[in-house]
Amino acid sequence: MKINRFYKDLQLDLIRAENENLLSFETWFNNPFVLSSDIENYRFPLSFLEIYQKSDGMRIQWEATNIEQAYGGMEFLAMEAILSSWEGSVYEPEDLEFNEMLEFFHPFDQVSPEILCGFMITPNETYQSIYLNGVGETDTPFLDLNFDGYVTMLYESRAYKNWPIILLNISDNDLDSPLIQDFRSDMPPLFPEFDWDRYVTRYQSLRL
DSSP, rough: OOOOGGGHHHHHHHHHHHHHTTTEEEEEEEEOOOOOOOOGGGOOHHHHHHHTOOOEEEEEEEEEESTTOOOEEEEEEHHHHHOOOBBBTBGGGGGGTTGGGGEEEEEEEEEEETTEEEBOOOOOOOSSSSSSEEETTOOOOOSSHHHHHHHHHHHHHBBBTTTHHHHHHHHTTTTTTTHHHHHHHHHHOOOOOOOOHHHHHHHHHOOO
């Protein structure tokens, strides 16, 4: 899988599953983002910019036909939203007393209504790992994946609901979490090539 076309590979897998009446899905793509000189100040990974030069934001959502609560999706936000201040939506000023890094959190993926993933961009550095924030939470755990690793695991997860939480569960050795149990049960009927052990090994191989 090429990083800058991961969403095309994901769509192909979803089309195969839809053709077998296993799920339904919908997509949305935007016009390309036009690079400007000031974008260099944010020190984004090249692969991230390559994707946005094809579509300035995108959305893919799917839902299983015959498995209850089996669904998934991703929504890469428009660059304008990513670069804006997230005060008032991700955090309030008083939240910085508990986690001052919230000020520097710039989400790019609305994983679900409850979960955002994004970059930490300080005035001096763009952190290598991708971070996560839950709506209404002040914690910003890191996924121990750079952007390429994030996109790889997004694809390996087929954008299954709240999949980054699965990675945190693996990292914490919480392998009996309800989400992991659902994931392990739901994925093989929808995507026969899925293998849990291979999935875990893939994540561990990509960690920073």
